[in-house]
Amino acid sequence: MANDDKLWQRGDMRVFLPLGLCLFAAPVAAQTPVVPPAAPTAVAPADLPPASTARPDEAMPDQAPEPAPEPENAPVPAAGADAADPAPMQASPFQLWLDNYRAGAIGRGLKAEWLDAALAGASFDAGVVARDRRQPDSPGAPTGYATYLDSKLPTRIGPGRSAAGAHRDALQRIAANSGVAPEILVAIWGIETFYGRVTGRFDLPSALASLAFDGRRAALFTGELDALVRIIGEGREDRASLKGSWAGAFGQPQFLPSSYLVYARDGDGDGRADIIASVPDSFASIAAYLTANGWQRGQPWGFRAIVPASLDRAAVANPVAPAACARPLSRHSRALPAADWRARGVIAINAPWPADTTPMTLVEPDGPGAGAFLVTANFRAIMAYNCSNYYALSVALLGDAVEPATR
Template sequence: MSVRFSRVLGILIALLAAPACADEARVSPEQQAAFAEWLNVYRAEATARGLKPEWLDATLAGVTLVPHVIGADRSQPGTAARPVRFPDYLAAKFRGDRVVHGQRQFAANRDLLAQAEAASGVPAAIIAAIWGIETSYGRVMGRHDLPSALATLAFEGRRRDLFTRELDAAVRIVGEGHASRAVMKGSWAGAFGQTQFLPSSYLSYGRDGDGDGRVDLWASQADVFASIGHYLAKSGWQAGEGWGFRTLPPEGFDRASVAATEPPSRCVAPLSRHSALKPAREWRALGFTPVNASWPADDVPMSLIEPDGAGQGAYLVTRSYRAILGYNCSNLYAMSVTLLADAISLPQPVAPLQVATTGAQ
């Protein structure tokens, strides 16, 4: 182990062990020096990758090491060490007025959502549900300084390549004039705006929905809806194909008989919980019953997913559902989006767990 690596490792351990208080008070001179050294290396390497020095100067101005971001990154829920049951996850996501306010926002933005649906093929309710789950309909977008959060995560090293790329993208956003340095605020994980896009997603999938010549994911609802729709379309949403529905498996059904024969190549852990894709007609012939829903066309591929295991709630989902996994690679997340979409498109409010257990459409 090199002397430099040992020193940085020791600093990171100290950061994680520090008590939860103001970040500035917890960063020692040695930690600041190590971070400054890393920033110098990053600047040199980013310039070699084609980022202009003036872009780097503008974006990295005022960047600081943020220790609590490291702690947040290392304590994510839903891992093998911290499993989360779907009803508990759903109750947390639907806490407060997420459904009732969502119905109001769905109605108030009906025309803009319809435009985004027409352009992308993604249902308006799904676009609105992503908006609702990500930022509670634009009310909670995060207040972290994005360059500082991204630089901290790249410096920390657990996912260095990912966050170095995202910091590069943030530099490009500011440097190319897509957004000012002052508005670059978001979550501790580097996501921002009402869509909670990472910087690279902004550059790849951001869309100008209001025709003003720029993509403003902080303040333009038209841009927000157009960008979410475009993202899901590019992630595989099938126009005219719903996400699926809650289902009742036949009694004594042998789940091994529909197990996937090949491991997934992306979003591995969540998709490993899915059965093989089979045409809807085959699931119907096997005796599966939709709950408050209708079967899609006979040839629509669907897979069986039971988030908490056999006998604890089953769903048949389509390729369009898998597109939501492209937004966030988590079955709990994707299922909460679909159920929120169903709930906010209903004329009357529905309780969160009622949505999960009745499969309201």
């Protein structure tokens, strides 16, 4: 368990990385996206990630810190759980909470038989709650995006090209239908679950019920448990097959249950959206998610850029404070037409400029002078999957690296 814990602590994963993989660590402004030769296909388990998402289990160095748990959010035993009250059955606080949850869920329109099916065998998982509470409450040690990319990309490029080649027909079809670039579908699949290999092992009803019971983010996880009950109740997925990350993300795209209900799609034409077993369904579901979050057909995500020392950053600062995703978005400039950036002396590295009028944003993930990217709305669509510049860069650059295999 102790070793396993480490695997699931994203912030610690870098300690497992072999030294010398610092493909992105040199002065980034002058570097082209690196495509390492023949990445190894065998991957040490320690390098395989847990699930992630614009989801509660993801803690990125560039994300806003989680607020500290508030005292009133501590687990509150339901009435009758007090030791001073000698209830005849001595039900556990968790069991009492489940009973309470059931009553509430029925009030929210979920059927009793759905709840029976979904909650059968659900138990409190202290490990899940411990993981949730272990989320860093500060951005952590300054590591920089290059270190993050080192932890994600080198092991994934070779397997990603193989996987893209193996699923080329489905990729091309789904990309043509949705407008989402095929390499981005592959890259999200690769970053999320290592191309479907690592989808999580936690019993989802137990995990979500434990987190909702714990109360730190009760509303979020109660909503996700409701969605899971509906998925099981409507027979869309098997109770037994619903394993996932400790925070409730599941399947090859690592959707939360609420995302599944909205975005799961049938990509292989068998009439059923199966993000657990079907790769084409997973591609179609990721595409649906990105499309709903602003992906624009035919646009690139952006490129690595060199910014002239003379660039007046105050002149390009975003005057609007972001309402959500504030910390990562604080690294984004305001949008200017591509031609305007070119006129300001910004240079594209190994990439063509999009049309002159394309709105582009300057992203300096670690601040001015530490590496820069010019991005389009499609980069922000990727950030909707996980609100982190580091995450979106890992997807974008992995996508660039596997793109030839999708053709």
